[in-house]
Amino acid sequence: MALTSEDKVAIARKLDELGVNVIEAGSAITSEGERESIRAVAAEGLNAEICSYCRIMKQDVDFALASNVDSIHLVAPVSDLHISVKLRKDRETVRQMAIETTEYAREHGLIVELSGEDASRADMDFLKSLYIDCVEAGADRLCFCDTVGLLVPERTEALFRDITSAVRAPLSIHCHNDFGLGTANTIAALRGGARQAHVTINGIGERSGNTSLEEVVMTIEWLYKQKTGINTKEIFKTSRLVSRLTGIPVAPNKSLVGGNAFTHEAGIHVHGLLADTSTYEPIKPEVIGRERKIVLGKHAGKSSVTLALKEMGLSVDDTQLHEVLDRVKEMGDHGKRVTDADLQTIAETVLNIQKEAKVVLEEYTVVSGNKVIPTASVRMKVDGKEVIEASIGDGPVDATLASIKKGIQSLGDVQLEEYHVDAITGGTDALVEVLVKLSKDGKMVTSRGARTDIVMASVEAVLNGINRLI
Template sequence: MTIELMDTTLRDGEQTTGVSFNESEKLAMATMLLEELKVDRIEVASARVSDGEYRAVQKITEWAAKKGLLDKVEVLGFVDGRTSLEWIQSAGGRVINLLTKGSLKHVTGQLGKTPEEHVADIRKVLQAAEEMDIDVNIYLEDWSNGMIDSPDYVYFMLDQLQDSTIKRFMLPDTLGILNPDQVKEFCSSIITRYPNLHLDFHAHNDYDLAVANVYAAIKAGVQGIHTTINGLGERAGNAPLASVVGLVNDQLGVKTNIEEAKITKVSQLVESFSGIRIPTNKPLTGEFVFTQCAGIHADGDNKDNLYFNRLMPERFGRVRKYALGKTSGKANILKNLEELGIDLSSEEMKKVTERVIELGDKKETVTTEDLPYIISDVLKSSSIKEHIKVKNYSLQLTKGLMPLANVSIEIDGELHQETANGDGQYDAFMHAIWKIYEKLGKNHPVLEDYIVTIPPGGKTDALVETVISWEFKGKLFKTRGLDADQTEAAIKATVKMLNLIENGNLKIIN
């Protein structure tokens, strides 16, 4: 059995508060979802929303038509005669996901119509769609409340429409109110009564049960599941695609067409476009989910992979890591030193372990990239050579003018100086550094992400932590800076990055 996945990141996912995708972003995500991730279908927009939405659908359908994927592109439309259909057809689409009412309360309270009148209106849309060669799937909005409060209405709708041209009947838990027992009961009752219908289940996560409810729906026998990347969506969001894929493959033993190894890449792209960060402990896609923290775990992995499970990081384009902190033992540090190619004696290892634990007690973050500096400090050795030093810099911020940086750095004893503008003081600093690099013919990394952590409570004298992600020659790595000033912290992280590249001490993080 293969479960069909319809991803609605570009429609329901965009209903996340504060999220809005532009045309180019929607096209980029659509191509990755269909071509790389191999999602079966994508819902890309709502009809009649805006001119920008119309142009985005045009771009996606034009691309999809060239690739022979147009039938996989769907647009939410409304029971409004030919209006939504004409909008979709004009934008190049040929599949409508028709939003109808799945509860008696919605029909009478929102539409002010009888069930018979609502069915008559739907039939008019179906007839027009057939004339326009547009395929129709149907959402029964508020279906979950419909099954709780007015099941006879739900059955009336399905009785009336089961022999129509509708291809898929989509059952949404619109308000995220159901639990797995209810989902299995309600889906089973519909499957038993209408065995020839193709049924999709659409979960929301208001009680943090979206993935559990997906499990129950599949156990009941539905053929399709709706997801979003990173669980984006209205209110608490939808079922995350990554979690659903892991669940389906490992817990239910059924298949999907998803390319698991592409999940992380697509997840990070959507994070970038949406501005909604992936929680570090998010299953499968979070930064820490393939990281062992306790020293006993690293020791067990060294001996016989005792703390591995079926969710191997390599499946999702990831690598296993071992955290450094106060719960770290010698095994964690050994794992990280292996990555760096550094060997220490037993006595040296003891001293380094004590320092890592000491830093962890102070709530300081310790990364693999920090280890050579810690070793150098603890052992008073030259395991890290500072090829590059920032000698002086002046940062100017003047109202009405672009920020200006004057920077002097020393590279292997030779002094270099440059001046540059930027969008901010740190940006100006980086432009000056890269001007020096360009003159010297040196390659430099690309800044991928920039996170500033400021202690809560308005403590202006507290230390600010800046963590910057860089990409260099296909490797992604992070450096950290700590200072009372945010820009100073970023500059410290940058200098650390420059020296890591010079020393060749890089570690892939994803």
């Protein structure tokens, strides 16, 4: 995962809008490019404190100072395994390095959060004494790192009650999700006295990831009924932004922000939702900036179709409902997934609603080859006006879709969230089906295109989705 300066700034702005208190923008020691990215984030003038990861070495602090950060996350290995095997040193040497680096950073005006790496495997007496010494040296905050995810909630709460009673500075919790307990352990730490939690959007991080911000925030707000100060309506937009810029997809079954979190298919569930959405939803999707989705196919019932049409702002009588349902089931019987655009087209046909497409492709040209940068040009009608755009891309499809995106900028920021292609007949002239998921201002739609030409199938899918969105 490599983020450009522009990517980091975009994410930092969104995190600041979300209301986070501290943004760890990178590790200044890494490279000049990393330092440029951190400086770019620091120059944004955000409300959040901007932080750099540092080892217990003065040169790391110098690079952090050169990056204009407010604070450092100063990480000291504290387990004997890390001290002896990774650092090849002893406890007292690590203690002295941590104290001296803390003093050096504070002398130069930095806020210091001193972190015990692999704290869950450390000797607790040594860890507490190190914390106490570093607070005396000027550390503003402390952090307990469960570096390989070995904690369980019961032990976590007990540990934090013990440590917070022994140290004067606020203590943070930093969990990894190797056993899937990151959120549970973080909540347990907060119950035990932790004042701050280290989290990531979508739970991204080394190996199995870190504790998920969205899970911790919504657990505190909805299950413990405590305010976090986070603007929860921006959670889903932030999730999608981070997923898109990092290239790390969110699992469909991921809690809260996964594609299926507010998606309903079973008839009995949808029937319940029509009566009261709380029957099969723990929170309303709007709370985190989402929308409810109804999946349709051959198992669809009247309740599913009624609710899906209601979400589109369409109402039908019994006769029209049966006709829409028959057409949906017919598509399902042919193994088709009924997209939002499919349902809208079916419903508008049954209701005899004529809607002129806002975006119409008139022609496109693609140039591609093994020694040619893929380039595409498009001529479109956008809201009745002719638009001509050109763009390059990683391939002919990418170049064409990039040209379309440039051409529709006047209609808003439409993002391609997912792209899936299948060959649905055999041979070199196979019929290709493209399924896409598009988003705009937090709203999402799915649409399809089917052609023997993969570029045209992709264009058809994207334009269907764009016209559905706007």
